[in-house]
Amino acid sequence: MVLFRAVLIFLVLILAVPSLSVSAQTDALSQWTPSFDPSGAQHKYLLSSIGHPAIEGVSVGYRIRDRVWQESGGRLYVDFRPMAQLGGEKDVLRKLKMGAIHGMLCSSVAAANVAPQLGVVNLPFVVDTFDKLERFRQDEELFREFGRGAAQQGIKVLDFTGYGGYGWASTRPVETLEQARGLNFRIAQAPVNIDIYKAWDMKFTVMPWPDVPQALQTGVIDGLDHTPIVCNISKKFDAAPNFTRLDYAQGLYIHLANSRWLSRLPEELREILQRVITEESALARQRTRQQQDREIARAREAGVRFIDLPQQELARLRVLAEPVYKKWGQEIGPEFLEKVRRRLSAQ
Secondary structure, eight states: OHHHHHHHHHHHHTSSSTTSOHHHHHHHHHTTOOSSOGGGOSEEEEEEESSOTTSHHHHHHHHHHHHHHHHTTTSEEEEEEOTTTTOOHHHHHHHHHHTSSOEEEEEHHHHTTTOGGGGGGGSTTTSOSHHHHHHHHHOHHHHHHHTHHHHTTTEEEEEEEEEEEEEEEESSOOOSHHHHTTSEEEEOSOHHHHHHHHHTTOEEEEOOGGGHHHHHHHTSOSEEEEOHHHHHHTTGGGTOOEEEEEEEEEEEEEEEEEHHHHHHSOHHHHHHHHHHHHHHHHHHHHHHHHHHHHHHHHHHHTTOEEEEOOHHHHHHHHHHTHHHHHHHHHHHOHHHHHHHHHHHHOO
């Protein structure tokens, strides 16, 4: 029995939202079963994501699937596989470059491994609000430069969705930077995040997402750098019932596609696929804004305390982040970074 429970826990933890039960994951997928038989499709677009379809920025994959099927007359089937069914992001990125997987909703923290330009959205207080995110997407010049480095790797950036604004979930309330420095925060396995927390002079632990629940429960960490949507859906607030809103970055799922596979798709089907992805991604970003408000309200009702970090403290974080902009500006491209910051701050 002990061995069985250990195996069951492991299977749950390897998924993107690890604290949901296996039955809940099964239910989440079963409700998205297609209403059509895809076996007769002439072409298949294999699309991966580590995320859970309870997140609007992930469930967009199913909406894309259904619209593409209808508009292509059943010729193109988008075979969407969320919840890490095709592997972790590093493994999927490798398969995407090879063409074994055709598309991927890649988390923004992992996307910088494809090309440095994709890391611009991870920098603090650059693309940090829903409004700035939308302006960034609608600026065709910025969006084109955003995907330029990935294109050189044989990957096309088609669009992006999201999972909300980043802040601090914590076991104790955090109202000042000094209080935050008394906690140990889990951060993503991404170099830019490491540099941010070093610049902020904060304690942190780089930890795979599946290890977070036990680490919170045992006190290995007492804080978590993530978004209200993910923290509430994945039950992280059970162990860390406080959330300090920073909104220093927007968490994204960047839609990447293998350029070679895309170019071989018949032109009419390629146009349908790209248009539907663009339209549904825009709708998903709107739904994400609404979902964040909804999940915050639900969390508050459950007793989670939400705290707005004072403006003077946010100003300190911005100043402390200057070395990060200088270092990563060289990787991303100083002109591109400056253009992004100037255009998004000017409106």
